[in-house]
Amino acid sequence: MSTDTSFITRSHEENWLPVLELAVEEVFEIMLGCRVKPVAQAEHPPSSEFTAMIGLAGALCGVITVCCSAKSAGQMATKMLGDAAASQSEVGDALGEICNMIAGNFKNKLAGTDERCMLSVPTVISGEEYSLHSMADGKAVETVLLFENAPVAVRLELQA
């Protein structure tokens, strides 16, 4: 099977952001019952108290991250559990699943890519004292949205 990614880069390069935004909006609406829209990052700087990551490999190679405050991560978990209180491990688990569904929804929207792109299982980091060094050194796009009036950042980094 071919692993040439040039056609994907050419056809989608200018469209990564709207596709990512749509993938994010659908996940929040369906799984959390919340309509979210992108906002200006400068006016709503996101927290990275919690960071969830999903690796992409194959035709698309890189990483998708979701960063938010501990409060937002807890609110997402509570909503996913049907307004039941979430334990600390469930908070991380829920954010990882949100990131997983965003990544899956994103790649499923790219015709010709979903067949040839694999997702890793999620990784979740709690705490802001870390540096993330992705091997993806190509194009990066980021969207910030307001969830319960707090910013959540979703970032896609791709290998060139």
Add this chain to the structure above:
Amino acid sequence: MDKIRALIVDDSSVMRKIVERSLRQAGVELDKVTEAGNGAEALASLQENPVDLILCDINMPVMDGLEFVREAAKLECAKGVPIVMITTEGSESHVVQALSAGARGYIRKPFTPDQVKEHVLPVLVKKP
């Protein structure tokens, strides 16, 4: 419809709870729900806990959902038990692989309770 015994296989405990809630919202009356965090755990669980329905993720550590479906088909205790995949993997090749291996339904995450109803109720009614 009689109350059923379900096995929910997903490496996310939160997602297992969501799937169980979605089943109840879909009108499925649950007698007992067993959970497993991957395919290998699910195979072991099936030996001890017979079930009427299996809902299974694909991307999981240790043993993924596609391998689980293939292995479950070899088990006497799982013969005729419908398996419905619930996964972020939405490609046609994954759908074909899952259905070829013996899965009876395929739901893409993110999903609504209506989608669970649409894909699960028919396989509960139609026993092979």
